[in-house]
Amino acid sequence: MMAQMLKNKVYGWLDQRFALGTMQELAGKKTVPVHRHSIWYYMGGIAVMFLIIQVLTGGLLMLYYVPEISAAHASIVTINSQVDFGWFVRSMHSWGANLMILALFVHLFTTYFLKAYRPPREITWLTGLGLLVVVFGFGFTGYLLPWDEVAFFATKVGLDIASQVPFVGETIATILRGGADVSQATLSRFFVIHVFLLPLALVALMGVHMLMVQLHGMSRPDSVKDQAVREEKFFPTFVLKDLMVWLLLFNLLAAFVSFYPWGLGPEADPFAAAPAGIKPEWYFLGMFQFLKVLPAYIGPFEGEHVGMALFALIGLAFVVIPFWERGQNPVRKMWAELFGSVILFLFIVFTVWGMLL
Amino acid sequence: MSSDDLAQHDALQADDKLMAQVVSRRTFLKATLGLFAAGWVSMMVYPFFRYLTSSVKLSGAEEVTSVSLGGAETLAPGTGKNFQFGSKPALIVRDTDGTFHAYDAMCTHLGCTVQFKDAKDGIWCACHGGKYDPSTGKNIAGPPPKPLAKLDVAVVEGNIIVSKPGVTLSNKAVES
Incomplete structure (x- = not known):
């Protein structure tokens, strides 16, 4: 009796301030079509799950990582070998990044083949492409941070490719590199891009992307457009299914992390030759x-x-x-x-x- | 059009002509504001652009014109090794006949650091498989579009001295 009263009181207080009733009403209206291509509706959510892991593990890695060329590689060695479960956190960040990109590729191509990009969902499609570019940026900048051999040359090559874009390429490459050579300036810049600039861009693009999904609802592919299709409630049915998928994939990630911990190459030597098989x-x-x-x-x-x-x-x-x-x-x-x-x-x-x- | 309309039209046109001769206060202010805004934006952007493109040497790599690589006998004929030339990676190769060749080790394709592999493959880049002739630096296979940049090699009192092309050995300090 008391508990019920308290619950009502708290709910009333929150409702007055956050318009919970309106939100509940909106959430109740949200549905997801059920048909043979429904499985692809999970892809975006899977990418979000991996993204959450990236944010959390990334924040944890910053506690020990040192973005300085004589200390960066050593700090990763420390994380991998000295810090309790450091290997676990770092592997989760590296494996999570790769699985997130894989999920995004699947998301991109299934969206493409189901033609969910069609009007009125152009903005959803374009922000999605923008997000892929941002994620590639995360991959490219994050790859350099451990300052190992392959990272050093991958960055050299990547920036050299950028510098060959007509007119602006050289300026862009110089700004990213912080000079003519891959050096401390490059590492500092990549670190700032990785932990500050790209997260800002990601949040902005993701906000628009998800807002559009809310506005337009789920797209239905041509093949089921004319059929009478059952709709299931987003809350709680689809969300619970989503969480099941997340749990499954999180366990898959944990398995990869535990059985194949992410490695680290030898420290970069800017004056040595590129290693064979790079x-x-x-x-x-x-x-x-x-x-x-x-x-x-x-x-x-x-x-x-x-x-x-x-x-x-x-x-x-x-x-x-x-x-x-x-x-x-x-x-x-x-x-x-x-x-x-x-x-x-x-x-x-x-x-x-x-x-x- | 009625005659009234025409008259009004003419009057408007006359107005336009007058306006064309005397720039209206609104137009003038808009243009001035636009100019100031553009100037202000450039003034705000410029310092940040310079800040980002400034090439400050964070690690004390100084301009180097030559380096000594030690005794000539340390490099056997038919081998090569990478070394540091100032802030740049470089490569020295010794032909089977004993002559030395030195190059800027930056691949002309996409900037990886090349290495001397063996007599068969010559100078090789691990990144994209480009190959160069060890005695001339000429690009002979794979994607590189240009030959490697050459450095001068001299053997002075038994020591290998590599220097920038065009720098004469007599008037420069040899660093080790």
Whole structure:
């Protein structure tokens, strides 16, 4: 009796201040369609789960990590070997990052093939692409922080590629590098980008992305558009299912972390040769392999310039697709599907090729 | 159009002409404000741009024109080694006939550091598989678009001295 009264009182107090009633009403209206492609609705949420892990483990790593070139590598060694469960936290950050990117790739391509980018969801699609760029930025900057051999050369190559963008490339590369060589200035900048700048961008983009999802609701693919489709409540049905998936994948992550703790290469020596067998992370490997097999010159152009122009065009195609394929023209739909399939196929082929070499 | 409309139209046009001759206060203020705003933005952006592009040497790497690599006998014919030339990585190779060649070790493709692999592969870049001729530095295979930049090598009193091209050995301090 007392407890009930107290509960009502607290609820009343909160309701007056946060309009809980309105929120409950809105939440009650939110539904998710149930059909044979429903599984893909979980992908964005999975990425969010991994992101939460990244934020928490990232914050923990900052307690021991030192962003200084003579101390960075040693501080990771300390985390891995001296700090209690340091290896666990660091592995979780590295494995989590990779699984998050994997989830995002699946999210991107399934969204693409289910054509959820179509009007009115262009902004959702574009902020999603922006988020992928931000996440690549996290991957690229975070990779340097342990200051090991492969990280050093990956950064060198990555910034060299950036410097070859016409007109602005050299300036951008210099700003990122903090000079002409990969040095302390680079490490400081990458650290600031990784823990300050990109998180800001991520929060902003994610806010818009999720707001759009709330406004438009879940997209229904063409194949189930005309069918009478059952809708399930978002609260609590879908949320509980979401949490089940999260729990499952969190355990998968913990298994990877425990059985395959993330390694650390030898400390970077800026004056030593690049080690044999050097490769970027798997999500850049396809592009890397493609650049590697291009000849030095294609016609009058340097091979890598042609390759980069091609990457830029593919990126541009992903940006314009929602404005071009709006679900009204079956020929365009066919071309969009063909384009997506070819890109996905090439991405897989070049990534696997890069892994085998 | 009625004649009234036409008259009004003419009057408006006359007004426009007058306006064209005398810039209105609104236009003038808008333009001035715009100019000030642009100036203000540039003044705010410029210091931050310079701050970000400033190339300050954080670790005391100084400009180096030559380095000594020790006795010539330390590098056997048909081998090579990487070394530090000022703030840059460099590579020295000894031909089977005993002559030395030194290069800036930065691959002309995407800036990785190259190495001397063996007699068969010559100078090789681990990042993208580019190859260079050890005795000329010429790009011979893979993606590199240009030859490696050369450094001068001299053997002075049995010591290998590598220097920037064009720097004469007599008037420079040899560092070790």
